[in-house]
Amino acid sequence: xxxxxxxxxxxxxxxxxxxxxxxxxxxxxxxxxxxxxxxxxxxxxxxxxxxxxxxxxxxxxxxxxxxxxxxxxxxxxxxxxxxxxxxxxxxxxxxxxxxxxxxxxxxxxxxxxxxxxxxxxxxxxxxxxxxxxxxxxxxxxxxxxxxxxxxxxxxxxxxxxxxxxxxxxxxxxxxxxxxxxxxxxxxxxxxxxxxxxxxxxxxxxxxxxxxxxxxxxxxxxxxxxxxxxxxxxxxxxxxxxxxxxxxxxxxxxxxxxxxxxxxxxxxxxxxxxxxxxxxxxxxxxxxxxxxxxxxxxxxxxxxxxxxxxxxxxxxxxxxxxxxxxxxxxxxxxxxxxxxxxxxxxxxxxxxxxxxxxxxxxxxxxxxxxxxxxxxxxxxxxxxxxxxxxxxxxxxxxxxxxxxxxxxxxxxxxxxxxxxxxxxxxxxxxxxxxxxxxxxxxxxxxxxxxxxxxxxxxxxxxxxxxxxxxxxxxxxxxxxxxxxxxxxxxxxxxxxxxxxxxxxxxxxxxxxxxxxxxxxxxxxxxxxxxxxxxxxxxxxxxxxxxxxxxxxxxxxxxxxxxxxxxxxxxxxxxxxxxxxxxxxxxxxxxxxxxxxxxxxxxxxxxxxxxxxxxxxxxxxxxxxxxxxxxxxxxxxxxxxxxxxxxxxxxxxxxxxxxxxxxxxxxxxxxxxxxxxxxxxxxxxxxxxxxxxxxxxxxxxxxxxxxxxxxxxxxxxxxxxxxxxxxxxxxxxxxxxxxxxxxxxxxxxxxxxxxxx
Numbered sequence: 195x196x197x198x199x200x201x202x203x204x205x206x207x208x209x210x211x212x213x214x215x216x217x218x219x220x221x222x223x224x225x226x227x228x229x230x231x232x233x234x235x236x237x238x239x240x241x242x243x244x245x246x247x248x249x250x251x252x253x254x255x256x257x258x259x260x261x262x263x264x265x266x267x268x269x270x271x272x273x274x275x276x277x278x279x280x281x282x283x284x285x286x287x288x289x290x291x292x293x294x295x296x297x298x299x300x301x302x303x304x305x306x307x308x309x310x311x312x313x314x315x316x317x318x319x320x321x322x323x324x325x326x327x328x329x330x331x332x333x334x335x336x337x338x339x340x341x342x343x344x345x346x347x348x349x350x351x352x353x354x355x356x357x358x359x360x361x362x363x364x365x366x367x368x369x370x371x372x373x374x375x376x377x378x379x380x381x382x383x384x385x386x387x388x389x390x391x392x393x394x395x396x397x398x399x400x401x402x403x404x405x406x407x408x409x410x411x412x413x414x415x416x417x418x419x420x421x422x423x424x425x426x427x428x429x430x431x432x433x434x435x436x437x438x439x440x441x442x443x444x445x446x447x448x449x450x451x452x453x454x455x456x457x458x459x460x461x462x463x464x465x466x467x468x469x470x471x472x473x474x475x476x477x478x479x480x481x482x483x484x485x486x487x488x489x490x491x492x493x494x495x496x497x498x499x500x501x502x503x504x505x506x507x508x509x510x511x512x513x514x515x516x517x518x519x520x521x522x523x524x525x526x527x528x529x530x531x532x533x534x535x536x537x538x539x540x541x542x543x544x545x546x547x548x549x550x551x552x553x554x555x556x557x558x559x560x561x562x563x564x565x566x567x568x569x570x571x572x573x574x575x576x577x578x579x580x581x582x583x584x585x586x587x588x589x590x591x592x593x594x595x596x597x598x599x600x601x602x603x604x605x606x607x608x609x610x611x612x613x614x615x616x617x618x619x620x621x622x623x624x625x626x627x628x629x630x631x632x633x634x635x636x637x638x639x640x641x642x643x644x645x646x647x648x649x650x651x652x653x654x655x656x657x658x659x660x661x662x663x664x665x666x667x668x669x670x671x672x673x674x675x676x677x678x679x680x681x682x683x684x685x686x687x688x689x690x691x692x693x694x695x696x697x698x699x700x701x702x703x704x705x706x707x708x709x710x711x712x713x714x715x716x717x718x719x720x721x722x723x724x725x726x727x728x729x730x731x732x733x734x735x736x737x738x739x740x741x742x743x744x745x746x747x748x749x750x751x752x753x754x755x756x757x758x759x760x761x762x763x764x765x766x767x768x769x770x771x772x773x774x775x776x777x778x779x780x781x782x783x784x785x786x787x788x789x790x791x792x793x794x795x796x797x798x799x800x801x802x803x804x805x806x807x808x809x810x811x812x813x814x815x816x817x818x819x820x821x822x823x824x825x826x827x828x829x830x831x832x833x834x835x836x837x838x839x840x841x842x843x844x845x846x847x848x849x850x851x852x853x854x855x856x857x858x859x860x861x862x863x864x865x866x867x868x869x870x871x872x873x874x875x876x877x878x879x880x881x882x883x884x885x886x887x888x889x890x891x892x893x894x895x896x897x898x899x900x901x902x903x904x905x906x907x908x909x910x911x912x913x914x915x916x917x918x919x920x921x922x923x924x925x926x927x928x929x930x931x932x933x934x935x936x937x938x939x940x941x942x943x944x945x946x947x948x949x
Contacts, residue, residue: 238518238822238825239825239828241511241514241515241518242515242518242519242825242826242829243829243832244511244512244515246829246832246833263360263401263402263403264401264402265400265401265402265405266402267402267405267406268400268401268402268405269286271286271288272286272288272397272400272405273397273398273400274397274398275288275289275290275397276288276289276290276291276397276488277290277291277396277397277419277420277421277422277450278290278417278418278419278420278450278484278488278490279397279408279412279417279418279420280412280417280418281408281409281411281412281413281418282412282413282415286409286412288397289488289489289490290422290448290488291422291448291449291450291487291488292448292487292488292489293445293446293447293448294446294448294478294479294480295448295449295479295480295481295482295486295487296448296449296451296474296479296480296481296482296487297323297324297448297449297450297451297481297482297483297484297486297487298316298321298323298324298451298453298481299323299324299325299326299350299390299419299421299450299451299452299453299484300312300323300324300325300326300453300454300455301326301352301390301392301452301453301454301455301456301457302326302328302331302352302356302454302455302456302457303325303327303328303331303338303454303455303456304325304327304331304332304335304338304339304342304455304456305331305335305338305455305456305457305460306335306338308455308456308460308461308463308464309325309335309338309342309455309456310338310341311460311464312455312460312463312464312467313341313342313345313347315464315467315468315471316345316347316467317345318468319467319468319471319481321471321481322346322347322348322481322482322483323347323348323481323483324347324348324349324350324388324419324483324484325342325347325348325349325350325455326349326350326351326352326388326389326390326419327339327342327349327350327351327352327374327378328352328353328354328355328356328374328456329351329353329354329355329370329373329374329377330354330355330512331456332374332377332378332381333377333380333381333508333509333512333513334512334513334516336377336380336381336382336509339377339378339381339382340381340382342382343382343384343494347483348386348388348483348484348485348492348493348494349378349382349384349386349388349494350386350388350389350390350419350484350493351371351374351375351378351386351388351389351390351416352374352389352390352392353370353371353374353391353392354369354370354371354373354374354377355370356392357370357392358391358392358393359391359392359404359407359411360391360393360401360403360404360406360407361403362407364410367407367410367411368410368414371389371411371414371416373508375501376501376504376505376508377505377508377509378497378505379497379498379501379502379504379505380501380502380503380504380505380506380507380508380509381505381509383496383497383502384494384495384496384497385494385495385496385497385501386493386494386495387415387416387417387493387495388416388417388419388484388485388493388494389411389416389417389418389419390418390419390420391404391407391408391411391418394418394420394421395420395421395424395452396420396421396422397420400420417490417493419450419484420450421450421451421452422448422449422450422451423439423440423442423443423449423450423451423452424439424451424452425439425440425451425452425453425463425466426439427453427454427460427462427463427466428454428457428458430458430459430462431462432462433462433465433466433469436453436462436463436466436470437466437469437470437473440453440466440470441470441473441474441477446477446478446479448487450484450487522822522826525819525822526819526822526823526826529816529819529823530846532811532816533816533846533849534849536812537849537852537853539701540697540698540700540701540853541697541852541853541856543697543700543701543704543705544697544700544701544856544857544860546704547700547701547703547704547753548700548860550704551755554660555660555661555662555663555664556663556664557663558660558663559640559659559660559662559663560588560589561589561638561639561640561659562588562589562590562591562637562638562640563588563589563590563591563638563640563641563642563655563659563717564590564591564593564632564636564637564638564640564641564642564720565583565590565591565592565593565641565642565643565644565655566593566595566629566632566633566636566641566642566643566644567579567580567583567592567593567594567595567632567644567645567646568595568597568625568628568629568632568643568645568646569594569595569596569597569599569603569604569607569628569646570596570597570598570599570603570622570625570628570646571599571600571601571603572599572601572603572646572647573599573601573602573603573606574647575646575647575648575649575762576594576603576606576607576646577606577607577610578649579644579645579646579647579648579649579650580592580594580607580610580612580615581610581612582649582650582651582652583644583650583655584612584613584614584615585650585652586650586652586653586654586655586656587652587653587655587656588653588655588656588659590614590642590655591614591615591616591636591637591638592612592614592615592616593616593618593632593635593636594607594615594616594617594618594646595618595620595628595629595631595632595635596617596618596619596620597620597622597623597624597625597627597628598619598620598621598622598623603646604617604619616635618631618632618635624731625713625736626728626729626730626731626736627731629643629728629729629736630728630729633720633723633724633728633729636720638720639719639720639721640659640662640717640718640719640720641717641718641719641720641723642655642658642659642715642716642717642718643713643716643717643718644713644714644715644716644759645713645714645761647714647761647762648674648714648715648759648760648761649677649759649760649761650715650758650759650760651757651758651759651760653756653757654672654715654757654758654759655717655757657672657754657756657757657758658670658672658715658716658717658754658757659717660754661717661752661754662717662719664750664752666749666750667719667749667750667751667752668718668719668722668744668747668749668750668751669708669711669716669717669718669719669722669740669741669744669749669751669752670711670716670717670718670751670752670753670754670757671699671708671710671711671712671715671716671741671751671752671753671754672712672714672715672716672717672754672757672758672759673696673715673753673754673755673756673757673758673759673861674691674695674712674714674715674759674760674761675688675691675758675759675760675761676688676691676760676761676762676763677760677761677762677763678762678763678765679763679867681765682870682873683763683764683765683766683767683770683878684763684765685867685870686870686873686874686878687763687764687770688763688867689854689867689868689870689871689874690878691763692854692857692858692861692863693850693853693854693857693858695712696755696857696860696861697853697857699753699755700753700755700860702753702805702808703752703753705800705804705805706750706797706800706804707745707800707801707804707805707808708741708745708751708752708753708805709738709741709742709745709781709784709801709805709806709809710735710737710738710741710781711737711740711741711751712737713736713737714759714761715757715758715759715761716737717757718744719749722744722747722749723740723744725747726740726743726744726747727743730743732783732787733780733783733784733787734776734777734779734780734783735776735777735779735780735781735783735784736780738780738781738784739780739783739784739787739788742784742787742788742791742801742805743788745791745797745798745800745801745805746788746790746791746794746797746798746801747797747798748796748797748798749797750797755860755861767881770881771881771885774881774882774885775885775888775889778813778885778886778888778889779889779892779893781809781813782814782889782890782893783893785806785809785810786893788801788802788806789802789806790802791803791806792806792807813886814886814890817882817883817886817887818883818886818887818890820879820880820883821883821887824880827839827843843875847871847872847875850871851868851871854868854871855868
């Protein structure tokens with residue numbers, strides 16, 4: 195074991211702190227980080243919502259899949275008219291292609307594979323065509339939109355998500371057209387008044403819902419372009435069948451031909467083009483765009499600067515959303531895999547720890563123990579705490595250090611007139627100072643530190659000091675139990691203590707990287723404490739700071755699960771928040787203070803490369819990712835397969851339940867409270883990760899917090915053994931010779947003595 199070293203104090207994170215009541219400095223509360231967090235989550239939610247709308251509400255049915263409806267409102271002139279329809283001004287007009295002209299149109303693109311092949315074929319033949327693009331596809335491949343326009347082809351709108359406009363409400367029709375128009379403006383700097391509704395065909399096939407959509411599009415400035423000839427390439431019937439369908443018809447009647455450059459395997463469409471060009475040119479047809487075929491002015495105009503920049507923002511949003519989804523997907527899979535791996539490792543470690551501890555620690559440790567109880571306004575629980583310590587079956591002296599209490603804590607302890615109990619009063623200076631006062635006053639080499647709200651089992655002290663049979667052990671963590679576990683919040687904390695804290699302590703014990711001996715129940719060598727300079731005041735988690743200092747000094751820190759003590763847990767969400775905020779923030783302080791352990795060797799290196807990295811991963815980084823997991827879960831329920839999402843959540847919950855059952859069995863606890871584990875995922879879990887977020891932001895901002903004393907409820911009054919006062923009739927065994935038995939009332943009177 196290396197020689198103990200004195201700890202270096204961490205630099206204060208604030209230049210101008212002000213002293214708080216408990217000796218811990220504090221600055222004003224932070225508020226901007228909650229605004230930032232809310233903004234980030236709302237931005238993420240909006241991005242995912244938009245991404246879900248564009249990607250998972252995309253209508254990918256084949257072109258003829260829309261069910262026909264009645265056509266009572268469609269004017270006869272429209273049914274029998276041409277394929278290009280203008281309803282501006284309320285009076286519908288239609289036009290058809292001039293004789294001898296062919297307007298080739300391509301729907302559903304652009305596609306990164308098929309659209310370039312179509313453009314290459316058109317270029318070889320010297321043919322111009324019209325491309326009706328889907329907004330989401332155009333946003334994903336803006337370079338193809340630019341190429342279409344640059345090579346002289348005409349461009350039109352095919353909605354944003356390929357939705358059936360006839361079946362969509364008016365607001366969505368407008369949204370679909372506007373978003374696609376902005377995408378064209380952002381991608382190529384142009385706008386177009388040409389619209390081809392998805393699932394449309396000829397004018398004769400218009401029904402009432404489709405006609406309503408055509409009329410609304412006309413009011414918004416669009417010309418609706420239908421077809422006269424469907425190549426049916428979407429069926430993939432073969433190259434010859436595509437050519438025959440596209441070139442059928444007598445004479446030189448002009449045609450608007452429907453083809454596709456996206457939406458599936460379009461190899462047959464590409465292969466058919468050269469034959470189609472040759473066949474129709476041989477018949478005297480001229481290939482042109484839609485507007486030229488019907489004799490209309492060019493419908494493609496330069497976009498305004500405002501539309502161009504809005505379009506660019508839309509494209510960036512979609513591309514950024516896609517990248518965010520990809521990154522989030524990998525992060526969530528990695529987090530899930532790490533969490534499952536952790537569960538397996540923790541369970542295996544717990545099983546191995548149980549086997550190792552069956553062999554004991556060595557020769558029994560019987561030397562006396564000094565128990566230090568720092569107390570600040572602990573009148574509700576100090577009496578049961580002290581009496582439980584005197585009821586120990588191991589020789590003890592109890593030192594109550596009153597840290598300037600204002601509720602009569604010291605007076606109450608003195609009025610009990612208990613043997614082997616000393617009360618030391620000091621001005622309010624904080625818990626670390628109170629502990630150091632107790633260490634200086636202690637008479638024994640082995641010290642037990644206990645909070646003023648904690649009640650020990652009769653054998654807890656004896657069990658707690660047995661690991662000191664190993665001379666390399668400098669500190670021992672006991673097994674803290676929640677006593678007020680009756681309500682839902684109490685059950686959740688009980689589960690956390692048993693499943694979270696205790697399973698982790700077994701793992702830390704095996705890995706020799708214990709980061710925390712809890713203030714509620716822990717034992718130390720006095721020489722080890724003095725070697726590291728006592729309890730530090732630089733962090734709010736003095737127990738974690740002290741434990742890490744001992745590890746860095748070369749001491750082993752172990753876990754003795756048989757040393758049980760009962761402690762009060764917060765009984766309200768606000769009290770729980772304050773406690774966990776202090777714990778988490780203090781742990782971050784201690785981790786930063788002892789970051790040098792990452793590069794050290796020996797026991798310190800184990801703490802750094804095992805303990806600190808474990809804390810960083812599972813108590814900082816994964817909780818920071820938790821809000822994203824929740825938002826992504828809602829996204830999955832709304833846009834993905836809800837059965838799959840629920841199944842994944844159920845699998846995650848099953849892993850937690852299995853861990854809970856095993857942990858409860860190890861601690862010999864009843865399994866009943868585990869019924870509340872599923873409910874824990876909807877309130878308690880969110881509270882815990884918000885605590886981490888608050889703590890991280892506070893640490894990054896360089897602020898310090900005041901000590902938050904937890905409210906006491908007196909939950910421990912009922913189960914404490916009766917301990918006689920120093921004026922009773924029995925003679926006590928002196929400390930260091932014998933020990934108190936399970937019931938101290940067998941001890942005798944020793945008038946006036948207070949050691």
